[in-house]
Amino acid sequence: MATKKTPGPKAKTRAKSPAKTSGKATAKKASAATKKSVKKPTAKPRKKPAGAKPSRGIFWRLVRGFFKLSLIVAIPLLLALAAYTLYLDQQIQSRFEGRRWQLPARVYARPLELYAGQAVSQAKLTTELRRLGYSERLGGEAEGSFQQRGSSVVMHAREFEFWDGKQPDALLKVQFAGNSISRITDRNNGSDVALARLDPPQIGSFYPSHGEDRILVQLKDVPPLLPAALIEIEDGDFEQHHGLDFSGIARAFVVNLRAGRVKQGGSTLTQQLVKNYFLTNERSYVRKFNEAIMSLLLELRYSKEDILEAYMNEVYLGQDGKRAIHGFGLASQFYFGKPLRELNDAQIALMVAIVKGPSYYRPRKYTERATDRRNLVLTRAEQTGLLSPRRAESARNSGLQVTVKGSRSDAKYPAFMQLVRQQLRRDYREEDLTSEGLRIFTTIDPLVQSATANAVSSGLNRLNDTELQAAAVVTDTQGGEVLAMVGDRQAGYAGFNRAMDARRPVGSVIKPAVYLTALESGFTLASPLRDTPVEYKLPDGDIWRPENYDRKVNGEVLLYQALMRSLNLSTVNLGLELGVDQVANTIKRLGYPEKPPAYGSLLLGAVDMSPLEVAQIYYPLAAGGFRTPLNGIREVLTAEGQPLKRYPLQVEQVADPAATYLLTRGLLKVMREGTGKRVWRTLPDDFDVAGKTGTTDGLRDAWFAGYSGDRLAVVWVGRDDNKSTGLTGSSGALPLWADIIKATSAEPLSPIAPDDVEDELVDTVTGLRADDGCEQKTFLPFVAGTKPTRWADCALGDDNNESQPNSPKRKSSWWQKLF
Amino acid sequence: MVINIVVKAFSRKKSGRSQEGFFIRPAAPWAAILALLLVSGCASWEPTYPDSRPAPPPNPWPVPTETTPQPDGSESQPDSSESTPPPGETGSEPSAPESRPPVPPPAPYGRKPATIALAQQANQQASEGELDSAAATLERALRIDRRDARLWQQLATVRIGQGRAKQAEALLKKSNALANGDTGLQSQNWRYIAQARESLGDRQGAGAALEKARDLRAGG
Incomplete structure (x- = not known):
């Protein structure tokens, strides 16, 4: 779809009528001195044949012939020159007001x-x-x-x-x-x-392949010292000249003659602008000639302000890898990490100093050189009255104040930027992204991102295995917004993004899908399951015989215990009873892009997913049964700030709210009593979270997926060569997950019970009603009508309640049951 | 009644200038204090969301008490919506043993001044026909408080206005899931669902939704 909307010219360019001013005399004088080079600025060919004095005879005829000949030669030459000038004129115009600059898309964090x-x-x-x-x-x-x-x-x-x-x-x-x-x-x-x-912090940009990047500024928004000092240093005669500084040219010409080659150019700001516009760094007379004509044309057509503004947006001021820093707007961000209008005297002076040689005066590398030249700029500014002696002195005494590294943080969040780029590619062409100056507002939270990156790298360092890799995804729990993404143990490393591109078997992380299916089909958390050996015939004829992690067989267990302890046998028995196909449907319903192949082994997570995909299927669990597509972008604006596209919040109910609530309560138990217990080494006791471990065959992948009240996080730990890590979900991934939640979550999980759900105290052995008489008991939530009605043997049997039918009770609060 | 004055004071201040300010002012300078006063009377027994906490685990772990820190701070403001009656009561367990304490009345959901302000702004935008902006404002509010059922309802009404009835119904169900016993709000949500279904030509579904709305109204 064509979402292109050409941004209008940013720098204002009311095409000025050629308002010629004074100073003609100086130009004439100078042209005499410069002899050749700059001769025909105007489109009007004015021939002036070389001096021919009347004579007689052959000589006279010869002269006449020569004169004719020179006319024959000169007229087409002049015509050609005129045409060429027109051509250059058209070039400079289209450059100046037509195309403008290619503006890269800017990407912002929340x-x-x-x-x-x-x-x-x-x-x-x-x-x-x-x-x-x-x-x-x-x-x-x-x-x-x-x-x-x-x-x-x-x-x-x-x-x-x-x-x-x-x-x-x-x-x-x-x-x-x-x-x-x-x-x-x-x-x-x-x-x-x-x-x-x-x-919002800017986290990156999509600039075109030729690597030019810039932030446009307008003359009126620029601190006045900048243009003033710039003119003073680079082109003192800027206000007066017509594009060329002839005395400068003369000087340069002499130097060049002596050197026997082109060594120096006396460039005005206008010439520098032209040079920046079109030309290579090649030094030749032809180029100088073009440059001169174009400069004159530019001055003829546009105001000094327009030219100055264009210059300030065009001038080359540094290099950041393959990205060229053009214009003061970007350079200010690049060197000082702040907008141009907030720069102080010393910083402005440094920018002006750099113009002469961005590479030679690289402030981060050649501090001394850059400081010397900056101070020279400051002194000139003082001498010409642009700065008071006191201000100039204090600026001269200050450090360079450049930031440590380029302020560009593309490099900081490569994994998230990939998500953004992928999402944008669905709606925009590459050229639009790199040239239209789109402004992209994303969902990343740099505070969450850096905490996640730290948790991943320090977690892996603790595990002390340099071969280990990891990936993590963190989202909110209401808008499907991706807040952080780490695709490598070094989050800033822009290589393989495991959070999106490493698809690995998920192991027990899939089990909640089995249990959700069960809870939606009438099972309760207290339903008894058979934790006994089971066989399943795979499509290739092999017999699959799953085992529990500890190889034990537990006989009969309650449903929540099977989930809590991540028992394989009871899960497979349950899943086969429900139908693998049903479970596969649930996985798709939760947000997996397709329905996975419905083999028995699916019940134990024989399906490949990326951490991002796991986050997507866990999202509805964290959001009470509502699915929201995970999303990295909120809005896209044009360069002028017009809204172009929103990515609105979308919800869809994909799971029964009561069943989702029961499952979440089961996953809370995983953390309190089951395979997730380890989390309490990190989180405070009262900070409830729900989640599930995952470990694949041969300890190849360690997973943890879970959520608090306001954060959903998925962590994978494994090796790129797919060898054993020696880690389980609990020992490998959970510690990282816990660190992430601790650092980024402000709200413990406290799911809201649906109206038809209430808690009941049950005997953990039989799943029947319990009371003070029972040693092993726990509160479990039940959907109305599914509560156990029979008392367990251990129960004292609250007088005559035993046979009383389960009356539809109204819901009570958990804290009531404390008493 | 006092609350209404607060709302009026607020809307007067904001009227006609939906997005001009850098920030959004609270209802009135004294609104926060007022809200604090209103809430502090019951703060002693009010934890986060009483009905929603999972059951405390059995023995091995220290039983978490109600002193869970409220992450969203203590300032909250009673709901300012004009059209809805106070939430219906959730009721106490009839068979509760006598040792249990008397059940406190359910507290109205403590909306935050920031989200109330945004909800007002969205209202303004919607009334000017700026439905996209209204939706964006409400999404911004939901990022601040995703558990505010009224925000989800308000977003749903904007979606209805945008002709996105299916999305509206999903949002209303989300609102219902968060209503936490506020049957007045749920009843209202079902009426909107009826409206959404009606607009999709689903007469029967609309009728069923209306019936639910009536039942809730009666039962609440």
Whole structure:
């Protein structure tokens, strides 16, 4: 589908009528000096035959002949020159206003929302502000700055254009209590603010293959010192000249003559712009000639402001791998990690200094050189009155203030960027992504992402096996938003993305699908199951004889115990009774892209899935039976901020809410008493979570999938060569999962019981009703009408209740049952 | 009644300028304090969501008590919706042994000032026909509080307006799942479901939904 919408020219280009000004005389004088090179700027061919003095006889005829000949030669030559000039003119025009720049798509993380009660600690907020390039400054008055004052942060939040309109800047005070925000006030009047939204961090861009990247700026948004200093240093005569600085050219010409080759060019800003537009770095007279004509044409057609603005967006200012840094807007982000308008004097001066040789004056590498030239710029600015001596002096004394590494974080989140790219490819052509300046608002939460990456790398380091690899996916539990994705033990490594591309057998992680199917077909958590040997004939004729992990046979167990202990025999017996086909349908219903082949071994997870796919099928469990397609993008805007596409929240009920609730309660038990017990080494005792381990044959894959109240996370640990890891889901993947949940989840799981579900105390041996007389008892939830009615033998038998039919009781709270 | 004033004060402030402010102001400067006062009266016995906690595990683990920290902070504001009566009561266990404490009345869902503000903004956008923006605003609110059943209901009504009846029904069911015994809200949701089904030509389904709405109204 053609979603293309050509962005209009950004730099304004009212095609100026050729308003010629003064200064003609200087040009003439200079042209005499420069002899050849720059001669025919205008399209009007004016022939001026070489001096021919009348004479007589043969000589006269000869002269006449020569004159004719020269006319014959000169006229076409001049015509050709005129045509060529017209051609150049058309080139420069189309370049200047037609095509504009190819603007890469910018990709943003989620904006951080601030409100009272939000589980964002002071440390997290300041991390976010630094990520956004806010500077820590006394008072936090300037836009894009903040200051910590005890347990509060004062800031001047930036203006930002969101999909729902432009949000102005704001002076805020954010107060903290413990690990969350307690109050937000407007610093102008002290009034309460219910909700504030920071500008979103940019996490990457899709720039075209030739590698040019830029952030457009407008002259009016640029700190005035920048253009002033730029002109002062690079082209002092900019306001006056017509595109060429003839004295400069003359000087260069002499130098070149002496050197015998083209060594120096006295370039005006206009010429530099032309050079940046079209030309290679080749140094030749032909190129100089073209450049000169184009510069004159440019000056003829456009205002100084237009040219200056174009220059500031075009000039080459550095290299970041294969990405070329063009324009001051991007360079400001690249070197200082903040928008241009927030730069101080020293930073502006450094940018101007770099123009002369972005490679030679690379500030991150050649600090001294860059500092010297920056100070030279500052001194010139001081001498010409652009800066007061005091300001110039203090700027000269400051460090370079460049960020450690390029602020570009594409490289930081390669796995998530792949998700974004894949999703965009469904709707956009590659050219649109790399040239239309689309603004893409994604779902990634950098705070969650970095916590996840840390959990994965430190978890694997603890396991002390360099061959181990891992992947993790973290989502929310309401909007299907992917908050973090790690595809390698080094999250910043842009290689194989295991979170999306490594499809591995899932083992017992699949079991909840079996149990959900059962609970939807009338089984209860207390239904007795046979944990006895079973045989299944595979399609190839082989007989499959599953075993429990510990090779034991447990006889009769209750359904929740089979899930809790991840018993294979009872699961297979149950699944075969339900029908493997039914289970396969459930897996598809939960969100697996297709119905998996319905062999018996499917019941124990003989199906390949990526961690992202596992997250998708667990999502409905975490969301009360509602499926939402997992999604990495919220909105796409055009370069002008017009909404282009939304990815709206979609829900679909795919599982019975009561059955989902029962299953979740079973998965809570997995964590409390079963194979997930280990989680309590990490999580606080009262932080309920639900989940399931998975371990495949020969200990090749270790999985853990589960959820808290606000986070769903899936972790896989294994080896790329598919050899044994010696780890189970519990020893390999669960510790990483627990670290992720601990660092990123603010809400324990507390599923809401459907109206027709209530708890009953049951005997864990028989699954019958229990009371104080029973040693082994537990509360289990039941759908109305499915509660056990008979008392267990151990029960004291609450007088005459035994034979009483199960009256439809109204629901009671869990805490009532405490008493 | 007091709450209504709060709402009015708020909407006056916001009227006509849906997205201009950097942030959204709360109902009124004193709204938070008021909400605190309203809630603090019952805060002593009110944990997170009383009905929804899983049963405490048996012996080996310390029984978690109701002191679970409320992750969304303590500030909450009673529901401000005008059209819905107070939630129906969930009732106490009739056969409860006498040793159990008296059952406190169910507390109204503690909506957050931030989501109330966004809900108002969405209302404004929807009334101006800006349904896409209204939906985006409500999604933003749901990111802040996904358990607020009224937000899901409101998003569903926007979907109905957008002609996406199927999606609306799914959202209303989601709202019902989170209603947590608020039969008034559930009844309303079923009426919307009836409307959605009607628009898809499903007469019979619409009738069944209306019946559910009536039953809930009567039973609640």
